[in-house]
Amino acid sequence: RRRAEIPSLPPVAHAPTRIAPIMLVLFEMLADVVAIAGAFSFAYWLRFESDIFRRFAEPDLPTYLTMLGVTVATMIVTFYFSKLYNLKRGASRVDEFYKIAAAVSMGTVLSLATNSLILGDNFVYSRQILLMGWLFAIIFVTLGRVVYGIVVGELRRRGVDRARVLVVGTGPTAYLVCMRLDRQRTLGYKVLGMVDNALDGEGTASSIGHVPVLGNLSNLADIVRREKVDEVIIALQGASDADMRDILVQIVAAGVVAVGVLRLPPLVGQMEDRAADTWESLVAVADLAGGDW
Secondary structure (H helix, E strand, O other): OOOOOOOOOOOOOOOOOOHHHHHHHHHHHHHHHHHHHHHHHHHHHHHHHOOOOOOOOOOOHHHHHHHHHHHHHHHHHHHHHOOOOOOOOOOOHHHHHHHHHHHHHHHHHHHHHHHHHHHHHHOOOOHHHHHHHHHHHHHHHHHHHHHHHHHHHHHHHOOOOOEEEEEEOOOHHHHHHHHHHHHOHHHOEEEEEEEEOOOOOOOOOOEEOOEEEEEEHHHHHHHHHHHOOOEEEEOOOOOOHHHHHHHHHHHHHOOOOEEEEOOOOOOHHHHHOOOOOHHHHOOOOEEOOOOOO
16 A cells, blocks of 8 residues: 655745835844944943043044944844844744844954954954943843834734734634734734635535634635735644645645644643743744745
């Protein structure tokens, strides 16, 4: 007896360019530039302009301005490669803080090396400024990200950068996902409806609660194209890996490049623990354009 082959994923389509996410990323970068520059400028003021520390030598302002520019640029590049500009919705603040602390630390070390190469013999720095700037940068960037998250959440609640979401599944878990996405408007999701996992020809309900059921798995690709879906959340309980991959084939073929796979135990009550309740950030999200399954 031959074992059924699991279908392979088709080539990934490129997502259409959207202006709102680009503008939000640029705004986030600008906020980080202000926070980093403000942190090291404040450290410079404490070291040389306040009466807290004794001044042993006159500071070379042009050199410190050059170092500030190089430091800010190095930090932003480090933030970029640390994936701090991915605009993940509903990300944990604690996780983001740890990523900021790590990126600032790495950026500080890299900025020292870069400034040393650029300035050569003119590279003279204060250890107090370096230490205070590092600490203030973590604090200022974190506070800036909190303010940024509040502003972006309010914009998304008002309709800016809303992602059109389709939920695959009609069980209790899928309905709970729809309800929570609908309540958490600041995440920026617009739930279009649900897709029944029943086969073609089987009975399909027209709605679950107030969430419409747009069809079943047999016409999933058509639904995705018709509704112009941005993201798909698969919330099926007990689905096999082969079934999951077959669904993914249809989704990718329809041009969707963001898929969230929610694999939960059959009991909905088990979602009450923190590990299972972090679906809001699209648990196990695979960015199909280059991500790993």
